[in-house]
Amino acid sequence: MSGTEPFRISVARGAAWSAALAVAVALPWILNSNYYLQLFILAGINIILALGLNIVLGFTGLLSLGHAGLFGVGAYCSALLVMRTGLSFWLALPASAAFAALIGGLIGTCSLRLRGHYLAIATAGFGIIIYQVFLNWISLTKGAAALGDIPEPNPIVIPGVGALTFDTRISMYFLVLTMTAIAILVSGRIRNSRIGDAFFSIREDEVAAEVMGIPTFRYKLLAFVLSAAYAGVAGSLYAHYTRIIAPEMFHLFETVTSLVMVITGGLGSIVGVVVASIFFTLMPEVMRELNDYRMIAYGALLVVVMIFLPEGLAGLVKQRFWRGTRAGKRQEAARGAA
Amino acid sequence: MGEYLLTLLVSGLVTGSVYTVTALGLTMVYGILNVMNFAHGEVFMVGAYCGYFLFAVLGMSYPVAILGAIAGAAATGVLMEAVVFRPLRNAPQLSPLIASLGVSIFLQNMALLLWSPTPRMFNTPFVDEVVRIFVISMSMQRVIVFIVCALLIAALYFVVQKTALGKSMRAVALDPEAAALMGIDNRRVIVATFAIGSGLAGVAGALVGPILIINPFMGIPIILKAFAIVIMGGFGSIQGTVVAGFILGLAESFGILIIPSAYIDTIAFVLLIGTLLVRPTGLFAERLEENV
Numbered sequence: 001m002s003g004t005e006p007f008r009i010s011v012a013r014g015a016a017w018s019a020a021l022a023v024a025v026a027l028p029w030i031l032n033s034n035y036y037l038q039l040f041i042l043a044g045i046n047i048i049l050a051l052g053l054n055i056v057l058g059f060t061g062l063l064s065l066g067h068a069g070l071f072g073v074g075a076y077c078s079a080l081l082v083m084r085t086g087l088s089f090w091l092a093l094p095a096s097a098a099f100a101a102l103i104g105g106l107i108g109t110c111s112l113r114l115r116g117h118y119l120a121i122a123t124a125g126f127g128i129i130i131y132q133v134f135l136n137w138i139s140l141t142k143g144a145a146a147l148g149d150i151p152e153p154n155p156i157v158i159p160g161v162g163a164l165t166f167d168t169r170i171s172m173y174f175l176v177l178t179m180t181a182i183a184i185l186v187s188g189r190i191r192n193s194r195i196g197d198a199f200f201s202i203r204e205d206e207v208a209a210e211v212m213g214i215p216t217f218r219y220k221l222l223a224f225v226l227s228a229a230y231a232g233v234a235g236s237l238y239a240h241y242t243r244i245i246a247p248e249m250f251h252l253f254e255t256v257t258s259l260v261m262v263i264t265g266g267l268g269s270i271v272g273v274v275v276a277s278i279f280f281t282l283m284p285e286v287m288r289e290l291n292d293y294r295m296i297a298y299g300a301l302l303v304v305v306m307i308f309l310p311e312g313l314a315g316l317v318k319q320r321f322w323r324g325t326r327a328g329k330r331q332e333a334a335r336g337a338a
Numbered sequence: 339m340g341e342y343l344l345t346l347l348v349s350g351l352v353t354g355s356v357y358t359v360t361a362l363g364l365t366m367v368y369g370i371l372n373v374m375n376f377a378h379g380e381v382f383m384v385g386a387y388c389g390y391f392l393f394a395v396l397g398m399s400y401p402v403a404i405l406g407a408i409a410g411a412a413a414t415g416v417l418m419e420a421v422v423f424r425p426l427r428n429a430p431q432l433s434p435l436i437a438s439l440g441v442s443i444f445l446q447n448m449a450l451l452l453w454s455p456t457p458r459m460f461n462t463p464f465v466d467e468v469v470r471i472f473v474i475s476m477s478m479q480r481v482i483v484f485i486v487c488a489l490l491i492a493a494l495y496f497v498v499q500k501t502a503l504g505k506s507m508r509a510v511a512l513d514p515e516a517a518a519l520m521g522i523d524n525r526r527v528i529v530a531t532f533a534i535g536s537g538l539a540g541v542a543g544a545l546v547g548p549i550l551i552i553n554p555f556m557g558i559p560i561i562l563k564a565f566a567i568v569i570m571g572g573f574g575s576i577q578g579t580v581v582a583g584f585i586l587g588l589a590e591s592f593g594i595l596i597i598p599s600a601y602i603d604t605i606a607f608v609l610l611i612g613t614l615l616v617r618p619t620g621l622f623a624e625r626l627e628e629n630v
Contacts, residue, residue, distance in 0.1 A: 063432065110611060113618050116431075117374055121569045122614055125607030128562060136600040252562065256439050263436055295447035302440025306433040307425045 024177055028170050037169050041241060043281040044176035045234050048183045050261040050277045051270065052230025055187070057259070058268035059196060060223040061203030063116070065255050066107055066123035069130035070228045072250025074100040074235020076134065076141055079150045079245060089153040089240055097232035103130075104228020108221045115206075127252045134247035146246035153240050172241055179237060183230060187270050190226065199223055200268070264305055266314025275313055345474045346591045352480045354587020355487030360542045361564040361571075361579050362494060363415075363535030369511040369574035370531050372431070376438040377418060378564065379557025380445035381536045385411040385543025386552045387453060393547075394460035404486075404544045411540020412533040414445075419532040424525075442557070449554035458552040465548050483545045490541060491580060494534070498576060507531055511574065559603065566606040570613045572620030581621060585609070 023030075028037055049071055056064045078096035081087045087095070111122040134141050141147055153175065155163040166172055190196050198219045201209040210216045239245050261280050265272030283301075287294045309316055364378050388410035393403035422441055426434045464478035471481075498504035509517040510527045518524050550556060567586055571578025586606055593605050613621065 063435075110615060114614055117368075117573060118569055118614060118618065118620075120374070120435075121565050122611055124562070125566060125610050128607050129604050132601060132604045136598070253558070256436075256443075259439075260436060263432055267432075292447075292451050296444055296451065299440045299442070299444030299447065302443070303422050303437045306429065306437040306440065307422075310426075310429045310433050 021181065028173055034169050037173055039282055039285055040278075041169070041173050041176050043278045044173075044180040045238050045241070046258070046261065046281050047180050047274050047277040048230055048234040048237070050258045050265070050273050051183050051187045052227040052234065053255075053258045054262045054265075054268065054270070054273050055190065055199070055230065056223050056227040057262055058266075058273070059191060059199035059203065060220060061206075061267075062112075062220060062223065063120040064123040064224070064227070065120050065252060065259075066125075066127035066130070067227070067231055067258055068250045068252060068254035069127035070100045070104055070231035071235045071238070071254070072130060072134055072245075072247070073103050073228075074232030075239040075245050075250070076147070076235075077232070078236035079147055079239040080140065082151055082240070083147075083149075089151070089236075090156075093233065093236045096236040097229045100232025100235065101225045101229040104231070105221060105225045107228075108224030112217060112220045112224065124252055124255075127255060131247055131251055134250060141247070144247060146244055148244040150239050150243045150245065152243065176237055176241070179233060183233070184270060184274065191268075191270065195219070195222065203268075260302060260305075264309065264312050266312030266317075269312070269314035272312055272314035272317075341473050344472070345476070346594070347588070348471070348474060348476060349480070350588035350591030351584065352484045352587070353590060354584035355484050355491070356542050356546055357560075357563060357567055357587055358580050358583030359487045359490055359538050360560055361567040361583050362491070362576065363538045364561075364564050364568050365571070365574060365576060365579045366507070366531050366535040368568060370507060370528060371423065371427075371434070373423060373434045374438065374565070375418075375423075376435070376561060377441035377445060378535070378539055379561025380442050380449075381411045381414050381418075381557075382539040382543040382560050383449060383552075383554065383557040384414045384445070385540030386547045386550075386556060387449065387458075387543075388540065389544030389547045390458050390460050390552055393462065394458075400462050400464075404541060407540040407544035408537040409540075411543065412537040415532040415536025415539075416529055418536075419529060423532075424528075442561075446554050446557070453554065455553060460547055460552075462548050479548050483549070486541065486545060490538060494538070495576065497534070503527070503530060563603075563606045566610040570610050570620055572622040575620070575622040578620055578622030582613075 027040060031037055031040070049067070053064070053067050056062050056067075074096040077099045078089070078092040081092040081095055082089055107123060107126045111119055111126070114122050135143055137143070138145075152172075153166040155165040157163045164171070166175060190199075198209070198214050201212065201214060202216050202219060206216055238249075257280065261277040262273055264280070265274070265276035284294060284298060287297055290297055360378070360382055363381070364375060367373060367375050367378070385407040388407040389403045392398045392406040393400055398406070418441055422437050423434055426437055462479055464482055467478035468475050469478050469481055496504075498507060506517065506522045506527045507530070509520065509522055510524055514524055517527075563586065567582045568579055570585070571580070571582035586609060589605050589609055590602055593602055597605075
């Protein structure tokens with residue numbers, strides 16, 4: 001955590017993030033292709049989704065498999081608010097985040113007494129129930145026929161300057177980029193706050209955390225709620241970007257995609273999750289030439305990554321570089337002594 | 339009305355027996371390795387395809403087809419153990435879970451490539467044969483499914499409780515290190531567990547082949563319900579799995595009376611969540627789960 005890391009590394013970290021942001025801003029002109037730009041928009045949405053899961057799984061150590069359902073809650077909530085009530089996208093976005101957070105809180109209240117695999121399957125159960133509701137509440141969601149014609153985000157009118165419209169890929173890209181940047185910042189803030197400390201202490205040893213006076217249930221619930229809010233934001237952006245949503249997109253197995261991004265990134269590592277999310281969004285497309293073999297290769301890749309990169313990218317980087325630095329050696333020594 | 343209720347009861351028992359046999363394989367693997375194996379659903383799918391090819395394509399007899407399905411499924415399970423789970427024996431708990439999801443995706447798409455997405459059906463001579471039990475009539479295939487499943491459950495219980503192999507399985511599940519010190523070959527026991535558990539899923543697949551439609555993704559709904567059963571029963575508990583499996587079969591069958599049929603597939607999870615709220619360790623928990 002940055003509180004304990006040397007100043008030199010903090011500066012390097014800040015510089016790296018700024019460079020990444022600069023590249024991200026210049027990306028539409030670097031790529032100069034609508035097709036690839038669209039992939040990066042999806043990558044941004046996947047980053048937000050994965051960062052949400054990272055709060056629960058990476059920071060707090062709780063395996064929740066209902067994340068795709070909450071993503072769907074955000075998507076349907078936002079789309080239906082805009083289409084049925086004529087609410088502006090800019091209000092529907094926070095509203096769907098709040099609604100997803102509420103549902104996430106309900107799931108948490110019911111399931112957080114459970115641990116480990118029990119929690120995983122219970123949350124998976126909630127994910128499936130949500131999916132079944134999308135599928136079967138046809139008067140609301142149109143079921144398997146998909147909910148189409150979702151309007152794009154409303155233009156922002158700036159008096160004297162003009163209107164900022166969101167009818168092009170580039171404008172959607174910058175909207176998603178902004179939200180992704182905010183999601184990363186907020187995630188970093190949470191991690192370095194007292195709340196983050198509580199999350200990490202629960203991950204390391206829940207009983208010890210409880211003994212130290214941390215109200216673990218309340219913090220676990222908070223992690224669920226925050227994570228669900230992230231999923232809600234991602235869902236809203238997704239609905240108004242693709243403009244058509246169907247229950248299949250929010251099936252339990254879609255949680256796997258986010259899960260893979262968080263685990264491959266390295267549990268709790270924000271940079272790792274961002275890099276892994278971009279990688280796993282682009283990779284299936286890059287492997288497009290493999291056609292029928294694509295998903296076979298994807299499945300095999302998951303196995304290989306788990307066998308050879310058990311601690312994810314962050315673990316690999318730490319092993320290769322962090323251990324070489326003086327701070328890394330000090331930490332190793334401290335761990336050895338303890 | 340009474341007849342209708344009896345029909346529901348019987349069909350619930352038949353479905354429950356299939357769920358139970360499938361879930362038992364998961365329970366065994368979980369008990370011994372603490373691994374949630376999502377690819378178990380694909381083992382079920384492989385069993386169904388083996389049954390289909392042997393019986394409907396190659397024209398072998400139904401019992402031979404079932405034996406073939408057992409062999410095919412067991413081989414899949416053993417291979418999976420050797421290639422994926424063995425290298426991950428000492429990895430963090432999440433790794434085997436994600437890897438099993440990888441295997442699941444791999445096998446689904448392999449099946450899609452090899453056997454095409456075309457749904458397959460096969461009819462055994464027993465499907466059209468109607469038997470009357472008391473006042474209700476049902477197809478012979480369902481009777482066979484129930485009898486075979488019941489025999490398998492009894493056989494598994496006997497193996498685990500009474501044989502040397504079963505004893506070593508329980509020992510390894512309880513404490514692998516102590517078991518190894520007592521001269522038990524852990525690796526052999528684990529391979530045997532995978533073979534038996536996968537074989538069970540294979541039989542289930544071959545048995546329901548004539549009732550369900552066979553396709554590369556048929557394992558997904560089954561695996562999710564099987565997990566619900568395993569957890570409801572208490573992870574690693576064989577009795578619990580049997581009880582929970584039949585409860586689910588009956589609940590789905592009688593659920594028709596109360597809720598719209600489109601929501602039948604949610605019953606498993608409603609039951610699961612309800613059970614866990616009352617008994618967080620499941621019905622027959624043998625031990626409390628450690629902190630992950």
